[in-house]
Amino acid sequence: MARIGVIGAGYVGLTTAACFAHLGHRVVCADVDAGKVAALRRAEVTAHEPRLAELVADGVHDGSLEFVLGNGPALSDVDFVFLCVPTPTAEDGAADLSAVEAVLAEAELTDCVLVVKSTVPPGTSDRIARSQPVPVVANPEFLREGHAVDDFLRPQRIVVGGEEEPARRVVALYPNAPALVTDRASAELVKYASNCFLAMKLSYVNSLAELCEEAGADIEDVTEGMRLDERIGSAFLRPGPGWGGSCFPKDTKALLSTSDEKHVDFSLLRATIDTNERQAHRVVDKVRAAVGALRGKRIGLLGLTFKAGTDDLRDSPALAVADLLAREGAVLAGYDPCVDHDAGPVRVTDSPAAAARGAAALVVLTEWPEFAELDWPALAAGMACPVIVDTRNLLPADKVTESGFQLVALGR
Numbered sequence: 425m426a427r428i429g430v431i432g433a434g435y436v437g438l439t440t441a442a443c444f445a446h447l448g449h450r451v452v453c454a455d456v457d458a459g460k461v462a463a464l465r466r467a468e469v470t471a472h473e474p475r476l477a478e479l480v481a482d483g484v485h486d487g488s489l490e491f492v493l494g495n496g497p498a499l500s501d502v503d504f505v506f507l508c509v510p511t512p513t514a515e516d517g518a519a520d521l522s523a524v525e526a527v528l529a530e531a532e533l534t535d536c537v538l539v540v541k542s543t544v545p546p547g548t549s550d551r552i553a554r555s556q557p558v559p560v561v562a563n564p565e566f567l568r569e570g571h572a573v574d575d576f577l578r579p580q581r582i583v584v585g586g587e588e589e590p591a592r593r594v595v596a597l598y599p600n601a602p603a604l605v606t607d608r609a610s611a612e613l614v615k616y617a618s619n620c621f622l623a624m625k626l627s628y629v630n631s632l633a634e635l636c637e638e639a640g641a642d643i644e645d646v647t648e649g650m651r652l653d654e655r656i657g658s659a660f661l662r663p664g665p666g667w668g669g670s671c672f673p674k675d676t677k678a679l680l681s682t683s684d685e686k687h688v689d690f691s692l693l694r695a696t697i698d699t700n701e702r703q704a705h706r707v708v709d710k711v712r713a714a715v716g717a718l719r720g721k722r723i724g725l726l727g728l729t730f731k732a733g734t735d736d737l738r739d740s741p742a743l744a745v746a747d748l749l750a751r752e753g754a755v756l757a758g759y760d761p762c763v764d765h766d767a768g769p770v771r772v773t774d775s776p777a778a779a780a781r782g783a784a785a786l787v788v789l790t791e792w793p794e795f796a797e798l799d800w801p802a803l804a805a806g807m808a809c810p811v812i813v814d815t816r817n818l819l820p821a822d823k824v825t826e827s828g829f830q831l832v833a834l835g836r
């Protein structure tokens with residue numbers, strides 16, 4: 425059992441804190457948001473993350489998980505301090521390290537290992553190590569939203585960068601998994617390299633889908649054939665309205681900014697980002713091609729979150745599409761099983777039928793499985809003109825077209 429301090433109670437910090445407590449460690453989690461700390465002390469969790477609320481409640485009730493207000497000086501008598509504060513995109517595309525710096529400016533660390541879990545550009549932890557009187561290791565997280573607890577408790581890999589002894593002590597805190605100990609900059613880069621590679625795979629598939637449409641091929645068959653090659657792998661080959669969320673957009677921009685700063689021509693990464701920005705326009709082009717000029721037309725949106733299984737709207741490609749549609753004068757009604765408030769130009773309704781009512785077209789933007797099983801004849805009957813643009817290739821084509829819909833998919 426170790427005594428662990430966690431700074432930042434966002435989705436990474438809170439998952440880290442709750443899971444370490446669950447694994448038998450004694451955890452104190454600090455955050456500067458007084459309202460959040462008060463709620464967490466009452467074991468109230470708002471994040472939409474399976475099992476997280478349950479683990480927080482267990483830890484609070486058995487005393488293994490405590491919440492304190494502040495930035496770090498609040499943490500004393502701990503063996504490890506995990507830095508889990510956000511590093512959003514700054515105006516120039518680089519990672520904004522001001523939250524990290526604010527914590528370090530106040531930190532009074534002694535007799536502990538400082539673990540940098542925030543996603544930071546390569547070289548940052550080395551710089552931190554030069555300014556702190558304790559060993560510093562870089563330990564990126566690979567948690568997927570909607571699977572954070574499961575990913576933490578059954579990790580595919582643990583990556584820790586730093587001196588061998590403190591790095592091994594950090595590895596030992598985690599459940600058993602393949603562990604890689606590297607220098608700090610390499611560990612920091614593993615995180616960016618992984619996310620940017622996945623984003624690149626998706627931009628590649630989205631471009632390939634466009635080519636399929638022009639070449640008379642079917643992206644679903646093409647990717648099925650690719651999946652059979654073990655070297656390519658089967659995941660992250662589904663076309664969509666573009667990739668989004670709290671990590672990919674931020675990490676691709678930050679790595680490109682680091683490359684530029686180091687005078688490395690990473691044009692593949694620039695193309696990955698540009699291709700993704702074009703994808704929302706491609707979706708709007710498809711809607712316009714199906715229904716004509718958009719001014720004054722009602723368009724229903726199915727799905728607003730950046731992916732299924734989360735309530736997160738941050739950098740959601742669905743909202744990027746919505747903004748472009750609204751800019752052309754479309755009137756938007758949307759439905760999402762996890763969103764109950766209006767989002768940007770989208771008036772949020774309480775059912776797919778309400779979003780479809782009177783619409784010239786429906787656009788499927790998030791791959792919620794329930795969208796594959798809607799009452800198609802009833803939806804079609806309520807629409808001005810039954811067109812569906814399915815940007816996730818999720819819908820059962822036969823059933824949808826038999827119900828009188830014109831179905832527009834991606835890459836087929």
Ligand code: UDX
Pocket residue numbers: 565566567568569570619626659660661662663664665666667668669670671672730731732
């Ligand atoms: C990602 C990484 O997977 C995770 O390891 C890292 O720690 C944080 O960033 P997350 O942001 O939760 O996790 O989203 P992810 O499930 O990876 O999806 C990212 C985006 O790609 C979503 O917009 C999703 O809809 C899209 N996507 C994913 C596709 O369009 N097609 C696919 O085949 C897979």
